[in-house]
Amino acid sequence: MIVGILKEIKVAEKRVCMTPAGVSVMVANGHTILVEKDAGKGSGYEDSAYVEAGATIIGTPAEIYEKSDMVMHVKEPQPSEYDLIRKDQIVFTYLHLAADEAQTKALIKSEAVCIAYETIEKPDGSLPLLVPMSEVAGRMAAQEGAKYLEMPQGGRGVLLGGVTGVEPATVVVIGGGVVGINAAKMACGLGAKVYILDTNLNRLRYLDDVMPANCFPVMSNPVVLRELVTKADVVIGAVLVAGAKAPKLLTKDMLKDMKDGSVVVDVAIDQGGCFETSKATTHTEPTYVVEGVIHYCVANMPGAVARTSTQALTNATLPYALQIANKGWKQAIKDSEEIKKGANVVNGKVTFKAVSEAWNLDYTNIDDLI
Numbered sequence: 001m002i003v004g005i006l007k008e009i010k011v012a013e014k015r016v017c018m019t020p021a022g023v024s025v026m027v028a029n030g031h032t033i034l035v036e037k038d039a040g041k042g043s044g045y046e047d048s049a050y051v052e053a054g055a056t057i058i059g060t061p062a063e064i065y066e067k068s069d070m071v072m073h074v075k076e077p078q079p080s081e082y083d084l085i086r087k088d089q090i091v092f093t094y095l096h097l098a099a100d101e102a103q104t105k106a107l108i109k110s111e112a113v114c115i116a117y118e119t120i121e122k123p124d125g126s127l128p129l130l131v132p133m134s135e136v137a138g139r140m141a142a143q144e145g146a147k148y149l150e151m152p153q154g155g156r157g158v159l160l161g162g163v164t165g166v167e168p169a170t171v172v173v174i175g176g177g178v179v180g181i182n183a184a185k186m187a188c189g190l191g192a193k194v195y196i197l198d199t200n201l202n203r204l205r206y207l208d209d210v211m212p213a214n215c216f217p218v219m220s221n222p223v224v225l226r227e228l229v230t231k232a233d234v235v236i237g238a239v240l241v242a243g244a245k246a247p248k249l250l251t252k253d254m255l256k257d258m259k260d261g262s263v264v265v266d267v268a269i270d271q272g273g274c275f276e277t278s279k280a281t282t283h284t285e286p287t288y289v290v291e292g293v294i295h296y297c298v299a300n301m302p303g304a305v306a307r308t309s310t311q312a313l314t315n316a317t318l319p320y321a322l323q324i325a326n327k328g329w330k331q332a333i334k335d336s337e338e339i340k341k342g343a344n345v346v347n348g349k350v351t352f353k354a355v356s357e358a359w360n361l362d363y364t365n366i367d368d369l370i
């Protein structure tokens with residue numbers, strides 16, 4: 001198969017979807033790999049490293065779309081690419097369609113086969129291609145919270161860990177999955193008092209077992225949330241209902257009761273955000289203020305630590321890219337329930353239920369298309 005590795009064009013996005021090491025594995029499996037010029041530069045991989053791994057360097061995204069059977073990205077295709085996507089072409093990347101109606105419609109129109117990293121799901125319910133970036137974003141969320149609490153950044157001037165004789169900051173993490181546990185680990189490590197909320201009792205039991213003594217796992221409900229956010233210096237939004245729009249848990253009304261100069265980090269913004277006042281921001285302008293509360297809502301947080309993220313992402317995506325390239329998309333889906341769950345829009349049909357529900361579109365079972 002001819003596989004195209006596109007350069008990221010989202011604002012300040014420096015990741016690339018495959019390292020040269022990943023390319024060498026694809027080439028060893030008999031695939032032709034086209035890499036857009038300078039695709040790896042932001043992550044520290046020169047074109048020469050890709051050539052050494054057996055790839056061909058291509059000058060423009062248009063040429064990659066024209067020549068490839070499968071195109072790969074990190075972030076969702078941007079509007080400038082919509083018309084380049086071809087019928088029957090495989091598009092394999094993060095899509096987050098339940099938060100993006102325009103992209104959903106563009107992918108339907110393209111009649112391409114769009115497989116989303118973030119909805120590929122293992123039998124135990126885990127999301128193997130989301131996990132590495134959730135680890136990164138969770139860890140970063142604690143760092144961003146600490147940073148924006150500093151006064152030069154507009155924060156209320158509280159040190160996350162406090163010091164001898166002075167109370168530490170209070171951090172509330174909503175959602176105790178991969179993002180949540182990673183955010184909580186970092187905040188706990190810095191000495192903050194951390195509440196982590198989830199609706200899944202088994203998950204709370206697990207958190208209770210593994211987290212340190214300054215972490216308090218709590219059953220999530222609106223009453224508890226309202227009470228905790230009034231005490232919070234940092235609130236981190238980390239909930240997910242796979243592939244669906246995030247529920248709005250922190251309301252504008254609750255926000256009014258928060259302390260001025262406190263910080264909210266909505267990691268779930270890629271699925272539309274779990275705070276009522278969230279709107280997506282970029283690394284060049286990451287924050288804005290509502291009701292005196294600093295909002296950080298960057299939808300591609302791992303892009304800021306591209307070197308780490310690119311390696312972690314390739315480690316996870318490569319085995320799936322390989323299966324799709326080796327077998328073709330139909331056979332790969334027939335053989336793998338995990339990849340089947342990744343199918344979001346196929347040949348003009350929406351094949352992921354939560355996406356069809358988000359935009360009131362007809363749903364087609366993928367089994368009818370393979």
Ligand SMILES: NC(=O)C1=CN([C@@H]2O[C@H](COP(=O)(O)OP(=O)(O)OC[C@H]3O[C@@H](n4cnc5c(N)ncnc54)[C@H](O)[C@@H]3O)[C@@H](O)[C@H]2O)C=CC1
Nearest residue numbers: 133134137175177178179198199220239240268299300301
């Ligand atoms: N902004 C960014 O750069 C990035 C964003 N993300 C996003 O972060 C979000 C979280 O991802 P993961 O941690 O990997 O998901 P996950 O599936 O590991 O964890 C989500 C957790 O939320 C809990 N949950 C669901 N509904 C809830 C509710 N109403 N109240 C409290 N908890 C609830 C679930 O029980 C689960 O434990 C996703 O939207 C993901 O796409 C991930 C990576 C990067």
Ligand SMILES: CC(=O)C(=O)O
Nearest residue numbers: 133270299300301302
């Ligand atoms: C998961 C995601 O949205 C990201 O890594 O950018």
Ligand SMILES: [Mg+2]
Nearest residue numbers: 256258291292
């Ligand atoms: Mg206020």
